[in-house]
Amino acid sequence: MQDKREGSLLFKIEERRDLGNLVTFIPNKKVPIHNWFYFKEGFSRDFVLLMLDWLKIKNNEWILDPFCGSGTTLLTSKEFGFNAIGVDASPLAVFVTQVKIEDYDLEKIREHAREIFSKKFERYDTEGLSPLTKRAFSRYSLEDILFFKEEIKKINDPKIRNFFTLALMNSANKVSYAYKDGSVIKMREKPTIPLKKVFKRIVKRMIHDLKRANYKGSNIGVYLGDARRMDFLQDNYFDAVITSPPYLNKIEYTKVYSIEYELFFENFKFDSLRSYIGLNPKHVKDLFPELNLPDVAKAYLQDMNDALKEIYRVMKDDAKCSIVVAEGAFPDKIVPVDLLMAKLAERIGFKVERIVVVNERVVTRDRTFKIGKARESIVVMKK
Ligand SMILES: C[S@@+](CC[C@H](N)C(=O)[O-])C[C@H]1O[C@@H](n2cnc3c(N)ncnc32)[C@H](O)[C@@H]1O
Structure with a gap:
C-alpha cells in the first residue's frame, strides 16, 4: 500500500477490507447474549475469535480488554474457555458486560x-x-x-x-x-x-x-475503571490484550445514552465521566509538535499514550496486543491515529508487528465537501 503519510514508511501496512464488517457490532446482532444490548461502538465476536487466532492465545491464558465496552472480548472468552478481565470507564458499559458474563440460576x-x-x-x-x-x-x-x-x-x-x-x-x-x-x-x-x-x-x-449457552468454566471479570490508571491490575500478568479504545472525534458516547442513565442509573453523575479518553483538551503535552495537530487530537493521543503505558505494564514479556483504531477527520487534515499510536507504542517499548487496514471511509464536511479518507485499522504489537 502506497502511503506517504507521517510514519507510514516505518511500519508494515496491509489491507484486509474483507475484515471491515468484523470490527463493527453488526455481526453480533444475530449472536445470542452478545445481542442483549446493541452497542454501536462495539466490535464482533468473530473479530475476537480472529484475534485469538492471530495472537495464538492458549486456553489457560489471560486476556485483557481495557476498553471493554459491552463485553464482546469477555463474553467470547467465556464461550471459548479463555480467562479474561475487562475495564471500562462507563457504568453503563460495565453494567451491560456484567449481566452478559454472569452465571445464573x-x-x-x-x-x-x-x-x-x-x-x-x-x-x-x-x-x-x-x-x-x-x-x-x-x-x-x-x-x-x-x-x-x-x-x-x-x-x-x-x-x-x-x-x-x-x-x-x-x-x-x-x-x-x-x-x-x-x-x-x-x-x-x-x-x-x-x-x-x-x-x-x-x-x-x-x-x-x-x-x-455452553461455557467452558474460565475466569471472567469486569471493573469500572480508567485504562490510564489500572492500579488494581498486577504488572506482567496478561498474555494478550484485545481492545478498541474510543475513536478520535467520536468520543461523546455518554450523551446518547442519557435516557438509559436517567431511567436506570438514578445515582449516576455525568461528572464521573471525566475519565473518558480525550475529553480534556486543556494542559496537554503535545507528543507530536512537528505535526501541528488539533488540540483534541493532542489530548486524545496523550490519553492513549497513558493507556498504552498501562497496557504495557500489565502485559507479560512477549505478550501480544491488538488494538482497533480509526483515523480522525478534521476540516483541514486527517490524523493518522494508527501510525501515531504505533509510534507512541514503540517509544514505550512495544514492537509493532503489523498494521492491518480494514475499512476506509470518505469523510465529508457538512455532508457534502469531501475532506479525505479515514481508515480503520488493527494495530498488532508485542511487548
Ligand atoms: C470502542 S468502545 C469498545 C467496544 C467494545 N470493543 C465492544 O465490543 O463492546 C470504547 C469503550 O471505551 C470506554 N472508555 C472511554 N474512556 C475510557 C477510559 N479512560 N478507560 C476505560 N474505558 C474507557 C468507553 O466507555 C467505551 O465503552
Missing part, C-alpha cells in the same frame, strides 16, 4: 419472571422526569417502565435484579420514539407495542439464550 430467574408479570399494575408519577425522557415515550409506555422498574428494585439478589434491569432497558428502547443518530438522540413517532408484551418476550428470549 435459571430456575430463580423463571420464578422472578412469573412473579413480576403477575403483579397488578400501579401508576407511578412521571412528572419528575426530564423533558427528553418524557418526549421519548408514550405516557403508557413510560408508566409501564416505571412500574416494572419498581418491581425489579424489590428483587434482593443483585445478579437477578441486573438481569431484569437489562431486559427492561432493552424493552424500553424497543418502544421508545428516540433513536441514536451518530452522537445525537433523535425522535420518530411510531405506533408502539405495549411495553409489558415486549418485556415478556425479551425476558423469555434471554432465558432461552442462557439455557443454550
